[in-house]
Amino acid sequence: MEKVKVAIVGAGITGASIARVLSRYENLEVHLIDKNPDVGWGVSKANTAIIHGGYDDDPKKYPMRAKLCIKGNRLWHEWVKELEIPHIWNGALIVALKEEDFDELEALLKRGIENGVPEMRIVDREELFKLEPGLTKDALGALWVPIVGQIAPIPAVIAITENAVANGVKTHLETEVRGIKVRNGEIVGLETNSGFIEADVVINAAGLYADDISRMVGIDYFQIHPRKGEYWIFDEGVPGPRRVLFPTPTPISKGIVVTTEISGHLMIGPNAQDLPPEEKENLATTREGLEEVWEGAKRLWPNLPPRNKVIRTFAGLRPEPTGGDFIIRAEKEVWGFINVAGIRSPGLTSAPAIAYEVVEIIKNDLGIKLVEKSKWNPYRKEITHFFALTYDEINKLVRKNPAYGKIICRCNRVSEGDILEAIERMKFIGVKTPSVDSVKFRTKATTGTCQGSFCRPRIIQILAREYGIPPWKVTLKGRGSEIGVGDVKSLIRGE
Amino acid sequence: MYDVVVIGGGPAGMAAAIRARDLGLRVLLLDDNDYLGGILPQCIHPGFGIHYFKEELTGPEFAYKLMSNLEGVEVKTSARVLEIINYSDIEKFVVYTSPEGVKKVPTRTIIYAAGARERHAFEIGIVGDRVSGIYTAGEAQTLMDIYGIMPGKEIVIVGSGDVGLIMARRFSLEGARVKAVIELMPYPGGLARNIMILRDFNIPLYLSHKVVEVRGRGRVERVKVVKVDENLREIPGSEFWIKADTLVISAGLIPNVRLLSDIGVVIDPSTGGPVVNDRLETSIPGIFVAGNALLINDLVDYVAEQGELAAEGAKEFIDNGGILSKHWIKIEKGENIRLVAPHYVSGERDVWLYARVRRPMENVVLEFPEIGKRIRLPVVKPAEMLRIKLRAKEIREAENKITIRVIEND
Ligand SMILES: Cc1cc2nc3c(=O)[nH]c(=O)nc-3n(C[C@H](O)[C@H](O)[C@H](O)COP(=O)(O)OP(=O)(O)OC[C@H]3O[C@@H](n4cnc5c(N)ncnc54)[C@H](O)[C@@H]3O)c2cc1C
Numbered sequence: 001m002e003k004v005k006v007a008i009v010g011a012g013i014t015g016a017s018i019a020r021v022l023s024r025y026e027n028l029e030v031h032l033i034d035k036n037p038d039v040g041w042g043v044s045k046a047n048t049a050i051i052h053g054g055y056d057d058d059p060k061k062y063p064m065r066a067k068l069c070i071k072g073n074r075l076w077h078e079w080v081k082e083l084e085i086p087h088i089w090n091g092a093l094i095v096a097l098k099e100e101d102f103d104e105l106e107a108l109l110k111r112g113i114e115n116g117v118p119e120m121r122i123v124d125r126e127e128l129f130k131l132e133p134g135l136t137k138d139a140l141g142a143l144w145v146p147i148v149g150q151i152a153p154i155p156a157v158i159a160i161t162e163n164a165v166a167n168g169v170k171t172h173l174e175t176e177v178r179g180i181k182v183r184n185g186e187i188v189g190l191e192t193n194s195g196f197i198e199a200d201v202v203i204n205a206a207g208l209y210a211d212d213i214s215r216m217v218g219i220d221y222f223q224i225h226p227r228k229g230e231y232w233i234f235d236e237g238v239p240g241p242r243r244v245l246f247p248t249p250t251p252i253s254k255g256i257v258v259t260t261e262i263s264g265h266l267m268i269g270p271n272a273q274d275l276p277p278e279e280k281e282n283l284a285t286t287r288e289g290l291e292e293v294w295e296g297a298k299r300l301w302p303n304l305p306p307r308n309k310v311i312r313t314f315a316g317l318r319p320e321p322t323g324g325d326f327i328i329r330a331e332k333e334v335w336g337f338i339n340v341a342g343i344r345s346p347g348l349t350s351a352p353a354i355a356y357e358v359v360e361i362i363k364n365d366l367g368i369k370l371v372e373k374s375k376w377n378p379y380r381k382e383i384t385h386f387f388a389l390t391y392d393e394i395n396k397l398v399r400k401n402p403a404y405g406k407i408i409c410r411c412n413r414v415s416e417g418d419i420l421e422a423i424e425r426m427k428f429i430g431v432k433t434p435s436v437d438s439v440k441f442r443t444k445a446t447t448g449t450c451q452g453s454f455c456r457p458r459i460i461q462i463l464a465r466e467y468g469i470p471p472w473k474v475t476l477k478g479r480g481s482e483i484g485v486g487d488v489k490s491l492i493r494g495e
Numbered sequence: 496m497y498d499v500v501v502i503g504g505g506p507a508g509m510a511a512a513i514r515a516r517d518l519g520l521r522v523l524l525l526d527d528n529d530y531l532g533g534i535l536p537q538c539i540h541p542g543f544g545i546h547y548f549k550e551e552l553t554g555p556e557f558a559y560k561l562m563s564n565l566e567g568v569e570v571k572t573s574a575r576v577l578e579i580i581n582y583s584d585i586e587k588f589v590v591y592t593s594p595e596g597v598k599k600v601p602t603r604t605i606i607y608a609a610g611a612r613e614r615h616a617f618e619i620g621i622v623g624d625r626v627s628g629i630y631t632a633g634e635a636q637t638l639m640d641i642y643g644i645m646p647g648k649e650i651v652i653v654g655s656g657d658v659g660l661i662m663a664r665r666f667s668l669e670g671a672r673v674k675a676v677i678e679l680m681p682y683p684g685g686l687a688r689n690i691m692i693l694r695d696f697n698i699p700l701y702l703s704h705k706v707v708e709v710r711g712r713g714r715v716e717r718v719k720v721v722k723v724d725e726n727l728r729e730i731p732g733s734e735f736w737i738k739a740d741t742l743v744i745s746a747g748l749i750p751n752v753r754l755l756s757d758i759g760v761v762i763d764p765s766t767g768g769p770v771v772n773d774r775l776e777t778s779i780p781g782i783f784v785a786g787n788a789l790l791i792n793d794l795v796d797y798v799a800e801q802g803e804l805a806a807e808g809a810k811e812f813i814d815n816g817g818i819l820s821k822h823w824i825k826i827e828k829g830e831n832i833r834l835v836a837p838h839y840v841s842g843e844r845d846v847w848l849y850a851r852v853r854r855p856m857e858n859v860v861l862e863f864p865e866i867g868k869r870i871r872l873p874v875v876k877p878a879e880m881l882r883i884k885l886r887a888k889e890i891r892e893a894e895n896k897i898t899i900r901v902i903e904n905d
Contacts, residue, residue, distance in 0.1 A: 285622040391597040402594035407575035453631040480713025481627035484644040491670030
């Protein structure tokens with residue numbers, strides 16, 4: 001059987017989810033392409049990590065968002081189990097601080113009913129404080145959405161990609177798409193920095209750059225601009241809420257969230273700052289943005305810790321499309337070109353549903369008959385985490401490989417065995433340039449109280465050894481972020 | 496059953512283990528590095544050991560001297576303690592993992608000497624890009640002196656404490672250009688002999704300044720510096736950028752006490768370490784602490800001295816089934832004292848007090864009003880730890896407390 005070659009541009013949560021779902025079909029040859037050295041390093045890297053409830057998008061204004069969010073939420077319940085993705089289903093409270101806020105909560109409840117969101121309810125003050133005793137005493141009530149959850153977003157992209165690769169998807173990392181070749185109105189392939197990739201179908205899941213990719217085939221009816229959100233994460237032991245806490249939303253944003261992220265750290269953010277379209281790489285945190293988040297979070301959670309309990313601040317960029325709704329469609333002008341663009345929030349939640357939407361488009365709009373594989377493997381095993389094992393389990397592993405008994409990251413208790421597994425899996429999905437961040441996202445090393453000042457040098461040694469390169473060439477996060485400039489005498493020798 | 500499990504194989508832990516062995520105790524020494532010595536092997540400059548060994552040594556030499564005297568001590572490296580179980584006042588367990596697996600060992604006492612960690616960029620409020628080229632001083636030192644890696648070429652150092660200054664010299668000696676040392680306070684933080692480094696290598700020192708932002712793509716490209724007033728508030732319009740590819744953070748150390756706070760040991764917020772008595776025993780009977788886990792020291796000699804003291808405490812504990820109850824006298828912080836340890840003294844023995852002042856002063860008296868003790872000092876500085884001996888009989892003159900304070904000499 002002649003296979004249809006499908007190239008997915010962008011290995012974020014959207015592209016990876018599409019790759020996994022398409023890997024089910026016998027007659028597709030799926031290529032997943034990303035310019036970054038590893039998967040999930042675009043928009044999917046820095047966000048609030050919430051699996052939203054699907055109650056806030058107006059189905060008339062944003063039909064795609066309204067439809068796919070709730071559908072995605074339901075699919076994640078399956079996916080986190082099949083793929084062993086770290087997650088928690090803890091529910092959310094949208095908190096009213098003023099009497100007028102109840103009008104908005106009623107509107108959200110109504111919309112939730114329209115969108116088919118189960119189990120929502122408005123709770124009064126008394127019940128609210130039973131659910132969340134640490135909330136500000138100004139809280140008057142809340143909308144309770146028990147179906148909300150949280151996942152680890154990059155580990156999710158990694159898990160999905162590993163599963164896709166196990167099912168035959170080919171990855172092309174550090175591969176930047178620079179042009180798309182079209183002949184007689186049909187896709188021929190992709191021009192990239194590492195050669196031409198033949199394709200019959202191109203799926204544009206390029207996040208912030210989806211407008212650029214679309215323009216490569218002459219389709220330019222939308223633009224993506226970045227909307228920055230900043231965050232604070234606090235040291236472990238700082239008490240946070242059990243549920244996800246939202247303020248009552250405003251027209252442009254769901255507001256600054258207070259939550260305990262799944263590793264157990266109190267996290268606050270994001271704010272929303274619109275940037276010009278050319279600032280798609282501007283991921284710098286700012287004093288102003290962080291202050292805004294602090295003040296906003298304090299309104300819900302007055303017991304913020306002292307500033308020296310901060311272990312990290314970071315920023316993410318939402319890809320905001322013209323019109324505001326997800327753009328998911330086969331473009332008529334170019335046969336084989338499918339836009340999956342403007343996947344802003346709740347894109348993480350919607351990703352699995354987006355993937356099934358794309359299958360429908362391939363079947364219905366491109367008229368490609370899809371043949372299911374007789375054997376498709378839905379499962380993927382999470383890597384070993386020393387910190388999650390019992391002492392007996394550790395000892396069993398140590399008998400096979402002593403590296404599992406040796407701690408590299410003190411704060412988060414990551415063993416050398418965990419790290420070796422991470423490296424094996426980096427290689428499995430085609431990570432060519434070793435980076436500390438690739439290890440970090442798989443193992444949690446360097447994300448604890450000391451932020452890596454003890455373990456980073458040791459991880460660098462392990463990466464250098466396993467990839468067979470000198471340690472100073474190991475990177476923090478890909479080419480251009482090398483750990484050093486040479487051996488310790490290299491400057492004196494005048495290199 | 497061990498008499499003592501020593502957690503941490505740096506100078507405090509090794510000195511404790513040696514002394515405990517000399518006192519006839521059965522000792523297990525654990526360290527999670529592949530080698531003993533703690534941070535000493537990465538401190539390849541001289542300046543160690545003048546008090547303790549009466550000769551000037553480098554870090555590795557100091558470590559070697561202790562290491563080669565560990566006969567009779569059971570030593571495990573690559574061994575990370577996961578948990579301390581305080582079963583009762585006289586019975587404890589230490590759970591550790593190593594390439595041999597997880598082991599749970601019983602012991603009568605524990606000497607905790609796990610050192611400190613460094614404050615990092617996020618903790619001191621630096622914003623901007625998260626790029627390569629931002630290291631704590633200790634991390635940069637490890638990269639250079641343990642692993643032989645040159646981190647960068649154009650360096651800005653945050654903090655003029657000893658570690659920052661020594662790294663300024665280290666970088667300069669290896670051919671990198673140290674473009675500035677940035678110090679928040681209006682005075683330098685290091686020992687006088689280390690401040691000389693700045694002149695020797697022609698490195699500008701910016702007092703009353705702070706680094707607030709880092710920008711770069713993959714790697715640090717520039718850092719933003721701003722001047723602060725006497726209340727450490729930023730002065731608007733005083734910002735400027737320095738071009739550099741590396742930012743080294745030397746903004747102070749914090750004792751590593753998580754294993755202790757997990758089991759309820761009382762921590763003194765001013766030292767960051769446990770509250771201790773003059774045996775260096777914590778609020779949990781039979782758990783002793785020494786070195787930078789107790790309080791941040793500026794000389795390794797004091798660290799080793801604390802290790803020995805803790806070992807003597809352990810010996811007394813074992814001989815008596817606990818440290819016998821007594822009327823403890825509290826050491827109180829008075830004027831211009833930021834921290835002091837130990838926190839309780841018995842009057843049964845002479846005691847070394849370790850203290851730091853809040854701000855520099857000249858021509859002062861260090862005074863203990865309750866016992867009428869006065870010491871005249873030409874200068875005091877926050878960077879230099881005060882180490883004062885109180886004699887047992889002086890202590891016994893006090894009733895409930897002894898205040899330590901620094902006042903002007905009139
Ligand atoms: C601050 C913030 C908070 C958010 N909170 C939530 C939340 O709580 N819940 C939720 O559901 N959603 C949330 N979102 C939205 C969610 O993060 C995004 O919708 C989702 O991550 C988008 O994924 P993606 O795969 O479409 O894009 P990306 O993750 O950006 O993937 C696109 C990929 O394409 C690659 N690429 C681009 N151009 C090229 C090229 N020319 N060649 C090759 N590769 C290319 C990029 O490198 C990138 O890896 C949030 C977003 C932000 C920024």
